[in-house]
Amino acid sequence: MELIGAGREADVYALDGVRVLRRYRHGRAAGEEARLMAHLAGLGVAVPRVHDVTGADLVMDRLTGPTMAQDLARRPWRAYAHGGLLAALQASVHAVPAPGWLPRRYAGGGPGSDRVLHLDLHPENVILTPDGPVLIDWSNAAAGDPAIDAALTVAILRGVVLSRARSAGLRVFLAGFLRACAADPAPRMAEAITARLADPRLLPVEERRLRRFARRAPGGN
Structure with a gap:
């Protein structure tokens, strides 16, 4: 193979x-x-x-097409639009009530907080196929509050290591994501940062960037 x-x-x-x-x-x-x-x-x-x-x-x-991350590298002027697209894709997942057999994590948040969560949604987990974007890698999925899913996306992106030029594009991408985000990540941002830092797969450089973000803006944005 x-x-x-x-x-x-x-x-x-x-x-x-x-x-x-x-x-x-x-x-x-x-x-x-x-x-x-x-x-x-x-x-x-x-x-x-x-x-x-x-x-x-x-x-x-087998899906045909670039990841959203690859498309952003080739067409950085699409950053704001792709941020909005990621938010819309996440909202389509949050529209699904969680089935009873899906493990529960990150409860709370009031009405509408028992929804399907991807919990690892970022541009590398979106394939832009000719038939439209497709969400991949559901290994972390659980049921819970959509706000934590949005907050985890922000935390993941804040830890990404890029060149200075691409970091500017990432800021634009995040602005597009937050503008279109249906679930406000701010109330659960500190919790998302803590969860992300506890991930054993996190690279040391990602951890350093995320800790700097937490000190600078513990509320999230």
Whole structure:
């Protein structure tokens, strides 16, 4: 099999022209993730179609197109629009009431706080296919308050290490995201930063940037 992608927890292999295999390196079971993706697809949320799941292996559609991050690198003038698009995609997920079998995290927030959360939504997890954007990597998904999902997106982006020019583009992207965001991240920003800093996969340089952000703007923006 041809290795075509590698994340922090899993590798992606091409099976043929229309399917890929994503395999967790440490044997994590992919069954619940596949179940949620099938549930979301049935409700019209843009996710890859699942073909099969066995243990740590998940077979799904092979998507054609750049990630949102790749498109931003090529067309930085699209930063504000892409920020708004990410917010709209996140809102489409938050519109889905959480099924009873989805694990609960980050409860609270009052009415409407029991929704599907992606919890790792950023430009590298959006594929811009010819048929429209598709959301990938549902390994962290849970049920809870949409505000924490939005806050985690901000925390993830605030830790990204970029050149000075691309950092300026990231600020524009964040402005577009926050302008269009349906769930206000500010009330749960400190909690999101704490959760992000506790992630063992966080790189040291990302941790330093995020801690600087927390000191500068603990409320979030």
